[in-house]
Amino acid sequence: MTSPMGSLHGGGNLQMRRGAENEGNWAIFLCQRRPTPPSKPTISSFTERDPKKTIKNNNPFQLREINNSNSILTLLPNPAWRALPSGHEGRPHPPRKRGSLPPPMQTPTTNSPDVKLVPRRTLEGHSGWVWDVALSPDGTMAASASNDTTVRVWGTSATGSLYRIFKGHSGPVRAVSFSPDSQRVASASDDMIVRVWEIGTGVVSRSFQGHSGCVRSAAFSPDGKLIASASDDKTVRLWDLASGHTVQVFRGHTGWVRTVKFSPDGKLLASASDDCTARIWDVQTGTARAVLEGHTDYVRAVSFSPDGTMVATGSKDRTARLWRAGTLSTVLEGHSSWVKDVIFSPDSQLVVSASDDSSIRLWTSSTGSPCGKLGPVQGWERGMAFSRDGKLVVSTADDMTVRILETDENLWSLK
Helix, strand or coil, rough: CCCCCCCCCCHCHHHHCCCCCHHEEEEEEEECCCCCCCCCCHHHHCCCCCCCEEEEEECCEEEECCCCCCCCCCCCHHHCCCCCCCCCCCCCCCCCCCCCCCCCCCCCCCCCCEEEEEEEEECCCCCEEEEEEEECCCCEEEEEEECCEEEEEEEEECCCEEEEEEEECCCCCCEEEECCCEEEEEEEECCCEEEECCCCCCEEEEEEEEECCCEEEEEEECCCEEEEEEECCCCCEEEECCCCCEEEEEEECCEEEEEEEEECCCCCCEEEEEEEEEEEEECCCCCEEEEEEEECCCCEEEECEEEEEEEEHHECCCCEEECCCEEEEEEEEECCEEEEEEEEECCEEEEEEEEECCEEEECCCCCCCEEEEECCCCCCCCCCCECCCCCCEEEEECCCCEEEEEEEECCCHCC
């Protein structure tokens, strides 16, 4: 059965846009139609800014040299890094394998311990689909981004009080994130603008314009001074919060860029794209430090481990992958639909993968072994956020609500 997300983000993309137009009278032309994955992989754009960063051998899809040999993300001449784009838009298919991939970790169907989700409160108020949620670093607030063009900030206590409604975007809001001090919220919208909102006053402190396509993601740097954004225009942009100016424009992806994340030290950015790759960028120089190739379909999620030694990616090819020391470490297989989010536990020992198959799976990062499932997951959940103590979960669904849930035990205790 084709999943709802698969139909909306695949061949039914225009159907999604029409639905948004009916709800919010949003112009369909602002968002370009999804690009088809390339017919063959390419790394030509990797050296767009500095062609001396890599040395090519006889295999045009292998990279040998990286700018910083001491980096944890060093490109190696490994066939497993090749991107194998899929031409099966919206139709799941078995991953194609070339070269010597690490053996996949199959999830057992029995004897897998569960952490149960206990509903605390359902937050109602949005008049359109809720695309994304975020938890504040202090755990006291949740922010939601909706197709109704608004951002809402809620309390996470038992009452679930509505703190703020931020209005100003002229298109659906795709993503939200909190500043490290929990005082601001950044929002990314189809109107091609990134806005920064002050929670205390409710006003917009910054509006960043420069993207030529829908903005899919926005993230604060660990020090709260910069914001990174990812767009359908195939670029990642870096903005200075104090001046409002563009600091860097990262070019190289050949498909929509779905999400962007900072490394824990703020020196690197990771981006995930419909071109079947994730890329690691140097914040200071604006150059690509690594291209993570191996997924066979659109890459929808990327995350750094808190200790800075690993990167996790999630893809429409139904796998999550762990990368360390610049090479593919483990393929996490078990989901029956695309993996839409991946995160690490605060101690970097666990990886959580959320899928359109309505399952959330936990894996040990050291071995890739499955160690549990989280549930029950109800309906089609587009976004999910976890508290640092592993006891609180905030999620969205297709009924225009935000759900606050508790775990019946510490999520991060499963190892």
